Amino acid sequence: MRQITEQISSESESALVSRFLRVREFTEHLVEPLEVEDWVIQTTADVSPAKWHLAHTTWFFERFILLRNATDYREFHPAFDHLFNSYYETIGNPFPRPFRGFLSRPTVKEIIDYRHYVEEHLVKLLTQGGKDLLAEISPIVEIGINHEQQHQELLLTDIKYNFFINPLKPVYRESKASAGVPTGTVNWVDFEGGLIEIGHNGDGFAFDNEGPRHKVWMNPYRLSSRPVTNGEFIEFIEDGGYEKVQYWLSDGWAVVNKSGWKAPLYWEKVDGDWVTFTLAGMRKLDPQEPLAHVSYYEADAYARWAHKRLPTEAEWEYAFSKQSIAGNFVESGYYHPCAASLFTNHSLQQGYGDVWEWTMSPYVPYPGNKPLEGALGEYNAKFMANQLVLRGGSCATPASHVRATYRNFFQPDKRWQFSGFRLAEGC
Numbered sequence: 288m289r290q291i292t293e294q295i296s297s298e299s300e301s302a303l304v305s306r307f308l309r310v311r312e313f314t315e316h317l318v319e320p321l322e323v324e325d326w327v328i329q330t331t332a333d334v335s336p337a338k339w340h341l342a343h344t345t346w347f348f349e350r351f352i353l354l355r356n357a358t359d360y361r362e363f364h365p366a367f368d369h370l371f372n373s374y375y376e377t378i379g380n381p382f383p384r385p386f387r388g389f390l391s392r393p394t395v396k397e398i399i400d401y402r403h404y405v406e407e408h409l410v411k412l413l414t415q416g417g418k419d420l421l422a423e424i425s426p427i428v429e430i431g432i433n434h435e436q437q438h439q440e441l442l443l444t445d446i447k448y449n450f451f452i453n454p455l456k457p458v459y460r461e462s463k464a465s466a467g468v469p470t471g472t473v474n475w476v477d478f479e480g481g482l483i484e485i486g487h488n489g490d491g492f493a494f495d496n497e498g499p500r501h502k503v504w505m506n507p508y509r510l511s512s513r514p515v516t517n518g519e520f521i522e523f524i525e526d527g528g529y530e531k532v533q534y535w536l537s538d539g540w541a542v543v544n545k546s547g548w549k550a551p552l553y554w555e556k557v558d559g560d561w562v563t564f565t566l567a568g569m570r571k572l573d574p575q576e577p578l579a580h581v582s583y584y585e586a587d588a589y590a591r592w593a594h595k596r597l598p599t600e601a602e603w604e605y606a607f608s609k610q611s612i613a614g615n616f617v618e619s620g621y622y623h624p625c626a627a628s629l630f631t632n633h634s635l636q637q638g639y640g641d642v643w644e645w646t647m648s649p650y651v652p653y654p655g656n657k658p659l660e661g662a663l664g665e666y667n668a669k670f671m672a673n674q675l676v677l678r679g680g681s682c683a684t685p686a687s688h689v690r691a692t693y694r695n696f697f698q699p700d701k702r703w704q705f706s707g708f709r710l711a712e713g714c
Contacts, residue, residue: 303425304413310432310439311406313685314341315399317442320460326395329388330452333703334445338398339371339387344435345402346371348409350378351427351663356420357412363401364393377662429492430663436688440704443566443622443683448703451553451564458568462622474512475712476634478606480505485604486653487692495659496652496667497692503601508713510598510606513627513636514644515589515708518574520581521561523589524550534591539584542700552580552702566622575626578707579642583675583699586645586708598711600648600676600694607638607679608691614640616686624682624705640684642707643677643695650674650696674698681705 318326318337326338335343346367353360362368370390372381393401413421413428443459450457486500487493529549532540542548550556553564554572561572581589590596598606614637615625624641638644651671658668674696680689683705697704 303428304410307409307413307428307432308406310435310685311402314344314435314439314442315402317439321446323395325446325449325457327388327391328449329385330449331703332385333701334448335384335441336388336390337442337446338395339390340438340442340445341402342367342371342393342398343373344431344438345398345405347434348428348431349405350375351431352424353405353408353412356416356424357408360408360412363404364397367393367401375662375665377665427663430494430666433492433494433688434666436685439617439685440681440683440688443617444704447553447564447566450566456564456569459566460622462565462567463620474634475509476512476606477509478505478507478602480507480713483601483605485601485608485692487690491690493690493692494667494694495664496650496656496671496694497690499653499655501654505599505601505605506713508598508602508711510602510635511595511710512634513709514577514642515710516574516626517561517572517576517578520551520578520589521574523592526592528588528592531592534588536584536587538699539582539588542582542584548585551578551585573626577624577626577637577642579624579681579705580702581645581706581708582702583645583697585702586706587647590708590710593710595710595712597645597647597708600646600678602711603638603644603646603678604691606635610635610638610691612639612686612689612691614638614680614686615682616640616680616689617683618686619682621682624707638679638709639689640680640686641682642679642705643681643684644679645706645708646676646678648676650676650694670696677704677706 318341321337327336329336349362350368350372354362368379370382372379373384374381412424416424446459450459482502482504484500484502487497488500489498528534529543535543550561555562555564562569563572586597615621619640627636652668658664659666677695677697678693680693681704697706
């Protein structure tokens with residue numbers, strides 16, 4: 288741990304400061320395998336360069352905490368407020384997202400210097416600013432820590448896509464082999480339904496889109512005991528699933544034909560066998576592993592083909608709310624979904640980790656929801672249109688970042704994330 292850890296002088300601040308530093312250091316751990324040339328590339332507008340992620344997460348702490356609360360703080364570089372603002376239009380003019388990969392400068396070294404500069408000043412503020420200031424800024428520090436954890440996952444998914452585009456198919460980091468057991472036959476778990484409650488109850492950290500807790504009526508339903516596997520999705524492909532319009536939503540059918548989709552992202556057919564690109568390079572597709580890198584459209588089409596449906600987010604949350612948060616997360620070191628479950632003995636397996644699970648629920652505000660005041664209100668609320676909710680985390684998600692109430696969201700055509708699904712049935 289860097290020398291700034293030595294500045295921790297008080298037990299009351301040490302837990303928050305230590306967590307801040309651990310998360311920051313884990314981000315730098317994730318970029319250790321990269322060569323300097325890898326830090327800059329951006330192969331599509333959906334992904335960002337690695338150095339942008341490290342700078343943007345640093346900008347968040349500088350803009351929302353240091354520049355507002357540290358009277359002796361001088362910003363690291365006046366242009367960074369423009370370059371590394373993602374989408375906060377109420378506080379500035381964000382640099383266009385599709386052009387982030389056009390910037391060879393600032394250099395990687397300057398970005399690392401920027402990170403350490405901000406860290407030192409934030410630790411100083413937290414340890415020397417007094418109890419009243421600490422109480423005021425701690426909630427924003429918590430958001431910043433969780434914001435950086437979101438970008439840790441994005442770092443990995445963006446690196447994976449950028450490497451996949453390269454004909455050399457580079458290896459990001461060798462991963463340990465999964466010790467999973469054969470998945471076996473899927474089982475079904477029944478739920479009575481009724482009037483239930485979902486949403487965050489206010490204990491511990493949550494993003495503003497997770498509350499308030501509220502009542503939802505659900506009819507009886509069933510969930511499959513595990514996510515759909517690669518092998519099961521191959522059956523859909525071989526049955527002409529991508530060519531049969533009756534399985535597809537109209538928008539999905541248009542995307543399939545425009546984009547030429549014939550299989551999930553990263554899948555290729557070589558000498559008659561399916562192979563897939565992973566963060567450890569190309570490998571033979573394991574039919575036992577949970578399916579990943581499919582869009583909502585593909586998930587919905589498969590569900591129709593199987594005469595099932597996707598769960599609602601209320602059904603998913605109710606089913607998994609009593610389970611402990613255990614699974615194949617980024618700390619496991621696989622960086623890939625594992626066959627079967629190494630982490631749980633529950634009747635419902637792999638709800639947490641491995642793959643984000645698409646639900647059929649639109650991303651809209653809960654009844655009575657109020658976004659944060661000021662610029663941070665842009666964090667979630669302005670994206671509540673034309674997106675679908677995913678639940679549970681993935682093999683690239685930090686374990687401490689996930690809750691039963693956590694609502695991830697993407698447009699229905701996106702598939703560069705570790706996104707999969709499980710089936711549901713019932714009224």
